[in-house]
Every structure is written in structure tokens, then in C-alpha cells.
Amino acid sequence: MIQPLHRASRKEHRPAEKRTRHVFQGEFNVATTQGGGAWRRRRVRTPGLRPGADIVSDLEPCPKASAPATASQAADLRVRLDYLLGEHLILASKATDAALGGRNDEFAAYGDLLNQNGTDLGAMIGAAYGSDAQSRFNQIWSAHNGFFVDYTIGVAKKDQAMQDKAVADLSNTYVPQFSDFISGATGLPKDAVTGLTKEHVLQTKQIVDDQAKHDWPAAYTDVRKAYAHMQMIGDAVAPAIAKKNASKFPGDPTNKGVNLRVSLNQLLQEHLYLATAATGAALGGRSDEFQAAGKALNDNGNDIGQAIGSLYGTDAQAKFNQIWSAHNGFFVDYTTGVAKQDQGMQNAAVANLSNAYVPQFADFISGATGLPKDAVTGLTKEHVLTTKAVVDAQGAKDFRASSQKDRAAAQHMQMIGDPLAAAIVQKLPQRFS
Structure with a gap:
């Protein structure tokens, strides 16, 4: 049985300087413009x-x-890349949560979505750099997803050797391959891309470790941290892609x-x-x-x-x-x-x-x-x-x-x-x- 769900008072007013604590708060928390113009x-x-x-x-x-x-083609590129990278992190965390919880049907469903998300990311690369680059990206990205599945299985089985092998694959194969690809395609400094990519690996690993321990406060804190980090990657990569392909992505991103x-x-x-x-x-x-x-x-x-x-x-x-x-x-x-x-x-x-x-x-x-x-x-x-x-x-x-x-x-x-x-x-x- 679940514990009773409690809701916030619907009449509650709190000073804005205090942090509001409403269950499910945050949907459209945006009060926007007074409209002039057409x-x-x-x-x-x-x-x-x-x-x-x-x-x-x-x-x-x-x-x-x-x-x-x-709105511009360059801006749309950045928005979409950030969106998909953030989604990747969330879908991955939902898949690993289900896997570690023994919810196999749920794991398979989110694993399929994770693959679709990767295909969508690859399509963005292809739109900028062509089909060969898209294929290469898909190969690197798909392997990285597989390495995280291996790590999660190792954690579930308490198989330290399997965990170590997955971490080695992520660190010694995925990180340098992804960094080489992104740096070569965009002109971003390889060291900077490597640092961002390593951080993504470490943060995602930490989420899996938290989930395995059922340390849910830590897990969701780390999900939010890792989700925000994906925007750091997208915010670096998207403007560099737009700059390299200015005729395809005009505008200020x-x-x-x-x-x-x-x-x-x-x-x-x-x-x-x-x-x-x-x-x-x-x-x-x-x-x-x-x-x-x-x-x-x-x-x-x-x-x-x-x-x-x-x-x-x-x-x-x-x-x-x-x-x-x-x-x-x-x-x-x-x-x-x-x-x-x-x-x-x-x-x-x-x-x-x-x-x-x-x-x-x-x-x-x-x-x-x-x-x-x-x-x-x-x-x-x-x-x-x-x-x-x-x-x-x-x-x-x-x-x-x-x-x-x-x-x-x-x-x-x-x-x-x-x-x-x-x-x-x-x-x-x-x-x-």
C-alpha cells in the first residue's frame, strides 16, 4: 500500500522570498508579458x-x-539539443530505476525510448554534418548507453568485476571517442569536451549507485544535478555547430x-x-x-x-x-x-x-x-x-x-x-x- 498522498493547501499564500513547498508545484510557474504588437x-x-x-x-x-x-534556426537548434540531452538523462534514470527495481516491462519500455532519443540526437547531427557523421555519432552514443546498461546490471548482481569493466569502457572508450567526434565537428577544445563528458559519466553512475541503495533523496538530487549538466553540454555544442554551419543555422543562439x-x-x-x-x-x-x-x-x-x-x-x-x-x-x-x-x-x-x-x-x-x-x-x-x-x-x-x-x-x-x-x-x- 502507498502512504496517503498529501496536498498543499489551496488557499496558501507565502511571501515570495520563502521557498514554497507544494506537491507537484512548478508546471507553468511563468507569468509572462503584457502584450503589445501583432x-x-x-x-x-x-x-x-x-x-x-x-x-x-x-x-x-x-x-x-x-x-x-x-526564435531563429540557430536558437531552435540550441533549444532542441538541450531538450534532447536533458531528456536522455531523465529517460536513462527512469530505465535504471526500473531495472534495479526488477520492473522489467517498465525497464524495456524506457530503454526503447532512450534509443529513440538517441536516434533523434543523431538526426540533429546528420542535419548539420551529413549521414556519415550521423552514423558515427549513433555508433558512439549507442555504445555509451550499452555501457551504462552493463554497469546497472553489474550493480544489480553485485558483480564488481562487471561494474569495473563498464566504468573502464565508459572512461577509456566512450569519453575519448565522443570528445574526438565533438571536438572535430565543432572546433571546441578537446580538453573542455572531455571534462564535460567525464562529468556526465560520473553523475550518471552516481544516480545508479543511489538508486541501488534506495537512497531516494540523494538519487533525485543527483538526477536534477545531472539534468542541469546536460544543458551545459548542449549550451557549448549547439552554438559551435551553428557557427560552423552558419548557412544552415542563421541567427543568434x-x-x-x-x-x-x-x-x-x-x-x-x-x-x-x-x-x-x-x-x-x-x-x-x-x-x-x-x-x-x-x-x-x-x-x-x-x-x-x-x-x-x-x-x-x-x-x-x-x-x-x-x-x-x-x-x-x-x-x-x-x-x-x-x-x-x-x-x-x-x-x-x-x-x-x-x-x-x-x-x-x-x-x-x-x-x-x-x-x-x-x-x-x-x-x-x-x-x-x-x-x-x-x-x-x-x-x-x-x-x-x-x-x-x-x-x-x-x-x-x-x-x-x-x-x-x-x-x-x-x-x-x-x-x-
Whole structure:
């Protein structure tokens, strides 16, 4: 049996300078721009998502002359690379968690997603450097995933020799091969790439060690640390790729507006994956892991809330936290209802999400940013539905479906982060010049 799930008070107001601690806090913790200027429909091609796939946003503001552009082909490259690298880390940690917990179907499902993520990364390399480079990257990256599987199996079996062999393969094969490849392709100093790559190996190894010991507070702290480190890699590599291939990736990938876009997208993706880690642990009866994942989720929300306060002040942050705390409680109710097989509780939670949270959140964001209310409402409803779908599949123990829905829900977060970042920069251009 899982421990009872507790939710934050829906009427709670806390000073912005104190860290808020709401279960499932942090979803859209962004109060964005007051809208001036026209709005345009923008189609963004995202390499590595699906072959030929486009993401369409109806919320992209035409930037004012003084506002830096958050969208360009170079910026899109950086956003997508950071997104996929962060996703790699999260999917890997979910796979190793399942493997060490003996949840074989869940491990296989997340392993397949991890491979798909690697294929998407390879497609980005291919778009920049051609098919030979893509094949070479895929070879190196796939081997690195395999070495981590070997390490995890060694830990599960308490086979020190197997662990040592996997670490040696990662250190003496993957690190130099990856560093040679990236340095040669981008012109980045090999020593710098080597240092970043070694750190990724050490941090991922530490997560596996934490999981094996069931030290869940350490595991989720280390997941967040390793996730943030993946952005350090992407932030170095993407601008270097754009510089080497300026005709393919024109634009500025490093202005302050793009920095905001990257930060929001990374935090929103992290939120979704931490939320589903928490619900998966709760529904699986892993109470200690649920508590640790919930704390990591709260910390993620605090980070987004601090971004709100730094841009819009404490009143906007407090108002957002009021709405968001209620939404957190509604999802706690829904997860508890699924765990108890209480259809009435589930229905009440869905009604609260649909009839209280969605309109309140849409009013808040639209009023703060000038974004069209109908479009914000649609995105908010879709987030609720995609997250609910993950919980339903987890409750049914359909891990193939839950993992796929997990990734789909996380990818949807960029549909929210992109227009919010653009609106913030349009509203406060002087903060991003």
C-alpha cells in the first residue's frame, strides 16, 4: 500500500522570498508579458522530433524592434539539443530505476525510448554534418548507453568485476571517442569536451549507485544535478555547430531572450518528468521514492517561481502560486483516486482541473501576457489531458503506453515554453538587451 498522498493547501499564500513547498508545484510557474504588437502564426521545424514533423504555435508574438529574437534556426537548434540531452538523462534514470527495481516491462519500455532519443540526437547531427557523421555519432552514443546498461546490471548482481569493466569502457572508450567526434565537428577544445563528458559519466553512475541503495533523496538530487549538466553540454555544442554551419543555422543562439527560452523549456520538461516519476512511484507503492520525487518537483517549482519573481515581482509570483497550488492538489486527488480505484474521486479531480484550474490559469496567463485566451486555454487543457493519460497508463501497469505518453506529455511542454518566453521578452525587452 502507498502512504496517503498529501496536498498543499489551496488557499496558501507565502511571501515570495520563502521557498514554497507544494506537491507537484512548478508546471507553468511563468507569468509572462503584457502584450503589445501583432501576433503571427509561426511554424517551427524541430530536427530530431520526427522526420518531417513541424510544431505549430499560434501564440508566437511578432517581436518589437528592441526585443531580441527568441526564435531563429540557430536558437531552435540550441533549444532542441538541450531538450534532447536533458531528456536522455531523465529517460536513462527512469530505465535504471526500473531495472534495479526488477520492473522489467517498465525497464524495456524506457530503454526503447532512450534509443529513440538517441536516434533523434543523431538526426540533429546528420542535419548539420551529413549521414556519415550521423552514423558515427549513433555508433558512439549507442555504445555509451550499452555501457551504462552493463554497469546497472553489474550493480544489480553485485558483480564488481562487471561494474569495473563498464566504468573502464565508459572512461577509456566512450569519453575519448565522443570528445574526438565533438571536438572535430565543432572546433571546441578537446580538453573542455572531455571534462564535460567525464562529468556526465560520473553523475550518471552516481544516480545508479543511489538508486541501488534506495537512497531516494540523494538519487533525485543527483538526477536534477545531472539534468542541469546536460544543458551545459548542449549550451557549448549547439552554438559551435551553428557557427560552423552558419548557412544552415542563421541567427543568434545565445542572446538573453534565447537563454530565457532554453531555461523555461528545460524547467518545464523537467517538471513533467519529475511529476510522472512521482506518480509512478506512488502508484507502485514506493512511498519513500514518491516523497523524494515530490521534493525534487517542489524544488523545480521553486526555481521557476524565482524566475517569475525576478521578472514580475512578488505579487505575480504569489498569485501564480495560489493557482498552481490548487492545481497540484487536484492532481494529488486524481492520483489517489486511481490508486484507490475510486472513480468518484477521479471524476471530482478531473472536474476541478477542468473547471477551476484551466480557466483560472488561462485568465492569469492571458491577462499577464496578452496571449490569446482561447489558445492558452487549449494548451492548458492539453497539458492536463496528457498528464492524466500518463497516470492512467501507470495505474493500469501498461508501461509501454505510459512511457510513450510520458514522452509525449514532456514534448508538449515546449509548446507552452516557447510562446511564454517570446512574450516575456517582448514585454520586457530592456531586461534582455
